[in-house]
Amino acid sequence: MKLSQIIRKMLTGSYWTIAILSLLSVILIGIAAYTIKLTEQFFDALTNSNHHYSFIIQLIVIMLLLKLTQLCMEQLRQYLEQKMSIQMNRLLEYQLIDLIHLKTVTKLETPQYQNDFNFLKSTFFSISSLIITFIHFAHQIILFMTYSIILINYMWYIPIIVSIYCLPHFLNEIKISKLNHSYTENTSQLTREKLMMFETLVRPLAQKELLIFQSKSFFLRKWDKVSLKSIKWEISHQKKIYIKRLLFAIIEPLGFVIIQILLVRSLIASELSIGQYIAITTAVTMLQSALFAIGQYFGRVKQTFLTSRQLQQFMEKYFPLSLTGQAHDRKLASPIEEIMIKNLTFQYPTTNRYVLKHINLNIKAGHCISIVGENGSGKSTLGKILIGLYDVAPGALYINDTDINEIDHLSLIRQMTMVSQDFVRYPISLEENIILNSPSEESNKNLLELSEKYPELFPEEVSKETILGWEFTGSRQLSGGQWQKIAIARALYKNSPFLLLDEATSALDPETEQSIMNSIVKNRKRAGQTTLFITHRMQICQMADYIIVLHNGEIAESGTHQELIQAGGRYYRMFATTQDNNEVNNSGENQLQGTVSAQFAAQS
Numbered sequence: 070m071k072l073s074q075i076i077r078k079m080l081t082g083s084y085w086t087i088a089i090l091s092l093l094s095v096i097l098i099g100i101a102a103y104t105i106k107l108t109e110q111f112f113d114a115l116t117n118s119n120h121h122y123s124f125i126i127q128l129i130v131i132m133l134l135l136k137l138t139q140l141c142m143e144q145l146r147q148y149l150e151q152k153m154s155i156q157m158n159r160l161l162e163y164q165l166i167d168l169i170h171l172k173t174v175t176k177l178e179t180p181q182y183q184n185d186f187n188f189l190k191s192t193f194f195s196i197s198s199l200i201i202t203f204i205h206f207a208h209q210i211i212l213f214m215t216y217s218i219i220l221i222n223y224m225w226y227i228p229i230i231v232s233i234y235c236l237p238h239f240l241n242e243i244k245i246s247k248l249n250h251s252y253t254e255n256t257s258q259l260t261r262e263k264l265m266m267f268e269t270l271v272r273p274l275a276q277k278e279l280l281i282f283q284s285k286s287f288f289l290r291k292w293d294k295v296s297l298k299s300i301k302w303e304i305s306h307q308k309k310i311y312i313k314r315l316l317f318a319i320i321e322p323l324g325f326v327i328i329q330i331l332l333v334r335s336l337i338a339s340e341l342s343i344g345q346y347i348a349i350t351t352a353v354t355m356l357q358s359a360l361f362a363i364g365q366y367f368g369r370v371k372q373t374f375l376t377s378r379q380l381q382q383f384m385e386k387y388f389p390l391s392l393t394g395q396a397h398d399r400k401l402a403s404p405i406e407e408i409m410i411k412n413l414t415f416q417y418p419t420t421n422r423y424v425l426k427h428i429n430l431n432i433k434a435g436h437c438i439s440i441v442g443e444n445g446s447g448k449s450t451l452g453k454i455l456i457g458l459y460d461v462a463p464g465a466l467y468i469n470d471t472d473i474n475e476i477d478h479l480s481l482i483r484q485m486t487m488v489s490q491d492f493v494r495y496p497i498s499l500e501e502n503i504i505l506n507s508p509s510e511e512s513n514k515n516l517l518e519l520s521e522k523y524p525e526l527f528p529e530e531v532s533k534e535t536i537l538g539w540e541f542t543g544s545r546q547l548s549g550g551q552w553q554k555i556a557i558a559r560a561l562y563k564n565s566p567f568l569l570l571d572e573a574t575s576a577l578d579p580e581t582e583q584s585i586m587n588s589i590v591k592n593r594k595r596a597g598q599t600t601l602f603i604t605h606r607m608q609i610c611q612m613a614d615y616i617i618v619l620h621n622g623e624i625a626e627s628g629t630h631q632e633l634i635q636a637g638g639r640y641y642r643m644f645a646t647t648q649d650n651n652e653v654n655n656s657g658e659n660q661l662q663g664t665v666s667a668q669f670a671a672q673s
């Protein structure tokens with residue numbers, strides 16, 4: 070996405086507004102120039118001993134009418150600019166959303182991305198004022214030229230003197246906009262920190278914990294610290310700008326005094342009339358402010374171009390390729406038959422240690438695989454790698470014998486689904502939460518089929534049109550487990566060849582969990598679809614054809630449930646622990662437990 074493309078999109082539909090704004094600009098310049106002429110005539114008429122009152126009154130009326138016209142036009146201009154800016158902001162929001170077309174999330178889950186995106190967001194909207202800035206910029210340049218021509222007609226050297234003494238201030242304004250730009254960039258993290266602490270203190274969801282843990286004062290202190298730091302930086306930045314402006318502002322009165330000396334000399338020598346003297350003084354002041362405004366607008370235009378360069382860099386850094394990748398990428402036309410991992414080693418961009426080491430794995434279509442292991446052993450990382458969410462080195466992951474890096478990502482993602490631990494709870498209707506689209510006849514049919522296959526996933530008392538959550542009036546909040554069921558239903562609705570369930574049933578009661586997992590595994594196997602589930606519930610592991618035990622990022626052992634139990638290793642110990650707990654909890658009533666105890670007995 071280039072700035073020129075964004076501007077072209079913003080211009081579409083705004084041509085008439087821009088034309089009217091330009092016309093208003095021209096008229097306002099004409100009024101300003103004519104007012105100078107009238108000022109001269111007015112004061113000359115006043116100081117003339119044979120003044121005609123009717124002429125003076127005539128001048129007053131004309132000046133009044135001009136002022137009124139000017140006021141009305143200014144108001145109209147402001148309204149049109151506001152209207153254009155509102156419309157363009159919406160367009161920019163759209164563009165900002167559109168430019169995030171990620172292929173993998175590897176670089177996105179980093180503080181650097183958050184900082185870069187926050188900075189881009191805060192400067193991105195300056196693009197909306199670019200067109201208006203251009204109109205103002207052109208307006209001020211024409212104004213500057215108009216006043217210069219007026220002044221040249223009186224005394225040719227005056228515009229030159231004004232330009233010379235205003236030049237440092239003009240250049241300073243350009244420098245200040247650059248300074249503002251880098252300030253926003255450097256404070257991106259601090260701004261985010263401050264906002265996050267503020268959100269922690271005021272967000273309705275956070276109030277529960279603030280109350281229970283009485284942690285308000287703790288977070289208040291944190292917010293206070295970061296907000297003081299931010300204020301300190303802001304004030305020091307503003308002070309720098311203020312001093313810079315002040316230093317250059319001192320030159321202006323000196324220049325103005327020189328002009329006044331020249332004018333008064335001409336006045337005394339009767340080379341100028343009083344009217345001309347006042348007209349020149351007014352025009353000089355106007356010329357000065359036009360020059361400063363040019364400096365400011367020029368700075369803003371430059372700032373937008375800096376943003377444009379940043380936008381380009383941001384895109385190259387985070388979204389180098391669109392989802393559809395490069396032309397030579399192969400489309401994954403046939404369903405996933407096999408996923409093969411060869412000596413995979415993985416490290417997150419923010420850490421310098423390997424989270425996964427020397428992983429070798431072969432997953433065949435239609436199988437059900439389970440990954441177990443202690444917290445932080447790398448289960449979720451491996452799961453996300455398998456479905457293509459993280460970048461891996463070439464030669465490490467093959468889908469149907471093709472290196473994942475050579476596969477068109479969109480065609481790959483179409484065949485993958487996951488239910489993650491941090492699934493999204495959309496504040497939209499229940500059916501929209503599942504189909505993630507506008508309901509249609511086809512979606513109704515598919516949803517009905519899904520509800521017949523998995524009745525446990527649909528809360529009986531909630532209609533499919535009910536808006537979920539507590540964000541909006543009339544919505545209905547679900548329990549944690551019910552939300553999890555909706556997330557599972559969403560993944561099953563996609564009905565893709567590969568499904569990753571990452572602790573997807575952790576909030577369900579054991580009976581429902583067992584029943585849902587049974588149906589999922591059975592139905593998907595029958596359809597030849599692959600299911601991979603990550604869990605800490607050892608009981609449901611038995612449903613898997615194959616179990617992988619991860620320890621410190623490495624495959625500690627793998628095999629069927631029976632094989633692993635017989636091996637008496639890590640899996641056996643994990644299983645035995647949960648069985649022991651269940652024995653205590655259920656007083657040995659569980660039949661499953663009985664069989665496993667028998668297996669343990671056989672082992673020992």
Ligand SMILES: Nc1ncnc2c1ncn2[C@@H]1O[C@H](COP(=O)(O)OP(=O)(O)OP(=O)(O)O)[C@@H](O)[C@H]1O
Pocket residue numbers: 178417418419420424442443444445446447448449450451
């Ligand atoms: N986005 C990330 N950036 C950096 N490190 C990460 C990221 N996500 C996870 N890690 C680290 O990678 C390691 C493995 O994490 P992972 O989430 O894969 O473990 P897990 O086995 O799924 O754990 P759990 O059972 O607790 O869900 C952990 O040490 C974790 O700190």
